[in-house]
Structures are given as structure tokens and as C-alpha cells.
Amino acid sequence: MYLPKIFLLLLSSHLVLALVTLDTIRDLTSLTDECRDRITDEGDVIQLPGTPQVHLGSGQEDGGEIEDNITYALRILCSELFIALETPLSPPISSASSSQAVECQMVIEEYHAFLGATVQFLHEIQERQMKWRWDAQSGVRDELSWLQSLWASRSSNTQDRSFIEQQMKMYAETGCFGTSNEVLRRDVEIVEYINDLIDLFG
Structure with missing residues (x-):
């Protein structure tokens, strides 16, 4: 998958500095909402940290322009997912916190918000x-195929860890989902949805 130079520079900086945390899920939720708003013509600009503002189009009802807008929005989202997969997980979260119940409620709500x-x-x-x-x-x-591989395939990054596996490990360390398979089940549903979308292109 080809990445413009701006993304390669962004990746190199994140590989040195970033650690995957629950904040990553919050950031991905916000970025996903921004990408959706751009597609629905409710947003004007998508901007990644440390990069110039990127205008994705005027929102006119033109099939080619809409296709370009969606392609670019997907590329931005996939690039952020790739960054998350290329960086190590943060240290395990202690389950001994006296406010664990409140924290877990927030963790679960934010996970559901990300899926939504x-x-x-x-x-x-x-x-x-x-x-x-x-x-x-x-x-x-093409970008949907990249998104699918990031979620489901270990071979899409050098850490040999799919995004589903990354989430399962991270959330397991919180203890918030207990012995439930909810994270795996819901993440697989996302991958199945992406697969169905890819099939629409023939």
C-alpha cells in the first residue's frame, strides 16, 4: 500500500514517541467522526497532529469527487490505525484502583462509542x-481492503499483531470485560461489515 510522504514522516515520528493507550481509542473515535462528517458534508477539514490542514473537497454531488473524498478519509483513518499497530502496548493497567468500577464504566462506554x-x-x-x-x-x-487487513491480519504491520488482537490484549489488561468475549465478537462483526462493503465493488 502506497503512502504519501506526509504519512511516512508522520509514521516515523509516532514510532519513536507514541504508546498505544486507551487514549488511542478516544483519538480514533474522534478521527472517525471527523472522517464521517467530511463524507456527509458536515465538516470542512481533517487535520492530523503535526501536519497541515487537509481539505477533502467541496462536498458537491459529484461521484468522482465523493469517491476521492472517501478514499482520502479512509487513508487517513488507516494511517492512524497503522501507527497504532506499529507501536508497543502501554504497561498493564492496575486493577487495584478504588475507582475501578467507575473507570470500567468509562472504558466500556468509550469502546462502544468507538464501535458506533x-x-x-x-x-x-x-x-x-x-x-x-x-x-x-x-x-x-483499495482503502477498505487496507482497513480490513489492519483489523484482521497480523501481516499488515511489523508488530505481527492485528488490531483485533491489540484491542483484546489492551482491554484484557483493564479487567473491565471479565471473561466475556465481547471485544472479539464485536470486532469480528466490524470486519464482517468491511468484507460486505468490499464485496459491493464486484
Whole structure:
């Protein structure tokens, strides 16, 4: 997958400084919402930390421009996911906190918010694909394939850890989900949704 120079520079800086934390999920939720807003013409600009502002288009009802907007929004989101997978997990979170119940409620709510933002973003892409019927050569399909591999494949990053595995390890260390398989089950549902979207491109 080709990455513009701006993303390569961004990746190199994050590889040195960043650690994956629960804040990463919050940041991804916000970024996913921004990407969705751009697609629905409710936002004007997407900006990554340390980079210039990136205008994704004027929002006119033009199939080619909409396709470009979605492609670029997906590329930004995938780049952030790639960064998360290329960095080590933060140290385990202590389960001995006296406010663990409150913290766990927040952790679970934020996880659900992340999933909700992801589903809404994918739904907006689905609606536009159903309208414009882009083919298998579309950049949108390429970026969806990258997104799918980041979520489900170990081979998509040098840490040999899929995004699903990353989340399972991180949330297991919080103790907030107990012995439940909720994280695995819900994450697999996201991957299945992405697969269904990819199939729409023929």
C-alpha cells in the first residue's frame, strides 16, 4: 500500500514517541467522526497532529469527487490505525484502583462509542457505494481492503499483531470485560461489515 510522504514522516515520528493507550481509542473515535462528517458534508477539514490542514473537497454531488473524498478519509483513518499497530502496548493497567468500577464504566462506554463511530462511518460509505456503484478498481475499495487487513491480519504491520488482537490484549489488561468475549465478537462483526462493503465493488 502506497503512502504519501506526509504519512511516512508522520509514521516515523509516532514510532519513536507514541504508546498505544486507551487514549488511542478516544483519538480514533474522534478521527472517525471527523472522517464521517467530511463524507456527509458536515465538516470542512481533517487535520492530523503535526501536519497541515487537509481539505477533502467541496462536498458537491459529484461521484468522482465523493469517491476521492472517501478514499482520502479512509487513508487517513488507516494511517492512524497503522501507527497504532506499529507501536508497543502501554504497561498493564492496575486493577487495584478504588475507582475501578467507575473507570470500567468509562472504558466500556468509550469502546462502544468507538464501535458506533466506526459503524456509522462505514454506513455512510455503503450508502454512497449503493448510489454511485464504483467498480473494483476504485480507490475506495483499495482503502477498505487496507482497513480490513489492519483489523484482521497480523501481516499488515511489523508488530505481527492485528488490531483485533491489540484491542483484546489492551482491554484484557483493564479487567473491565471479565471473561466475556465481547471485544472479539464485536470486532469480528466490524470486519464482517468491511468484507460486505468490499464485496459491493464486484
